[in-house]
Amino acid sequence: MGKCIKSYGPPLRAQTSNAQRPVKSSKKTHEPFENLNGEESKENAPPKLPISSMYPAPEEKQDDEYDSDSPVTEDCDAIRRKIKAFLNSGEMKVTEFQRACHINSSSYQRFIKLKGPSSGDANQTYSAAFHFFERRKAGGKKEVPSRKRLSNFDDPKVQPKKKKTMEPINRSLLLLDGEEDGEVEIYDTCDEIRRKIAAHLRDPTNVQAQFLREIAACLPDPDMKVQSSSLNTFQKKKGPLAGNESRVYYAAYCYFEKKRIAEGKSKTQMRLEMEDAWPSGVDRKRQGGFIVTAGTSLYTDKYGRARCHVR
Template identity: 40%
Template sequence: MPAQKRTSTDMLDPAIATGPDKENQTVVKAALPSGNTQKSCDEIRQEIRQFIASGQMSANEFQRAIDVSPRSYSEFLSQEGVKGARSATYRNALKFFNGRSGGPVMPLAETQPAATAVGSVPKRAKKNQPASPAAVDLSDVQLVGDEDGSVQVFETCDVVRRKIRAHLRKTGVTQAGFMREAAKAAYPAGTKRLNANSFGEFLKKKGPTAGSSGAVFYASYVYFEKLRIKNGKPKDAFRLEMEKLWPNGFELENAANGRMWCGPNQRPWVDIYGKVHFS
């Protein structure tokens, strides 16, 4: 009996969803090599970040390589734990890395020693000059809403102020440097810059909602959120409570910053989470 020809449909790898509705298609689990244990979502997230940081591909190039949308990619990287297990980014990235035979991804700087001229004496490494904490490359960390400056916020102004002050106390961090890095993180297209006067005014304010409508608060939050994800740190208890109380994100145009109508013998007050109450 003559062998049947395999059609292009038969040869299509089911592990990578394609087409206009690829984000909603059921993705078949890729077969792993014998003896290999399937990696968790967090392991794949870390592997993606290391791969992008190595310079072998940009984030956009990697998205095209595994055939996923920027939204799917951003959502998966912003999640933690088992969240994202059904994401096309997780499945396709898992297959991508399992198909690589080069071993762990190492930054190019660690695999390519600097060339020296023949006969020249290599320069001795300078001591006591740690890299500036403000100069962290956050370009590989993307949040939902990055593209139009609508990232949901889950911290109060007071919390962000404390984080800013603690960050500015670090060796090598300057206010000007932090403002540049925060603006770069929050507005990747370079559409906005932070003003030194506005920055100073924000730090002087007090209260969970004071300064919530300004660019300093938003940009600083996005910077610290991306830094948290970059460093693989978990969310603290206050942050988790904020997500419960503000499921759609903290209100930047908060009612507590304006006038409110009160009934007889009522007095408004704001709790530490920025919620308005009447007593």
């Protein structure tokens, strides 16, 4: 009679052979589409749909009245003026306009900086912008409001007799002579512009960032900006022509000239004297050296002109 052996481990389970264990197959079967060999049947496989049918293309709005193959009937300068006026209206930003015309920024920058009726006629921006504006016109959209030219505004024959009854003018729609090409004639010294800027910014309602955006809108290129560092550098200078090459000087003059006209103010005595001293406007180029004879000294008068004084 055998001895009883005590076991302190877990109870033993009956072992099953591999033949009795259920076999789990990791292979997914598709009965309708597989044959006996386990291969897909090309005849019974579901048809593959093209991607275009799964994601239908958006419907393009086309104007039946406008022919996109029509020839360009305006010169390059006219197209540039339309682009600048359209962007200044605020309806689109520069990048949005470029996407709408399907042009790249480099081509746009090259075209917008050119001057001349035929300069840029081979650029893609020329024809693309023309068709863009023609398509808008065919679609019944309003034209960009034209800005009023101010060449004869200060002529007493053109001005109304009673300025108090004048309707207020939106200075954003004013266009000075030469503004489109960045060639507005300036009749204020740099010191006078610095004084106007300082007085303007002393008003707590006038924010410097907004002021910089407003004067930058007077520049010929809509992408041009005026930085606060440039403003600070210009304001620290002293002298009638100190800073005459600065972008701040030109843009701020255009801004304050439009402001003067919009408010119906007449020209000051200093302004009239500047027109006599500089018939073609203040020189905005760097002045070269001067040769003077012995016994004379060179100085700058209050108008910024170089003068010699005999000792």
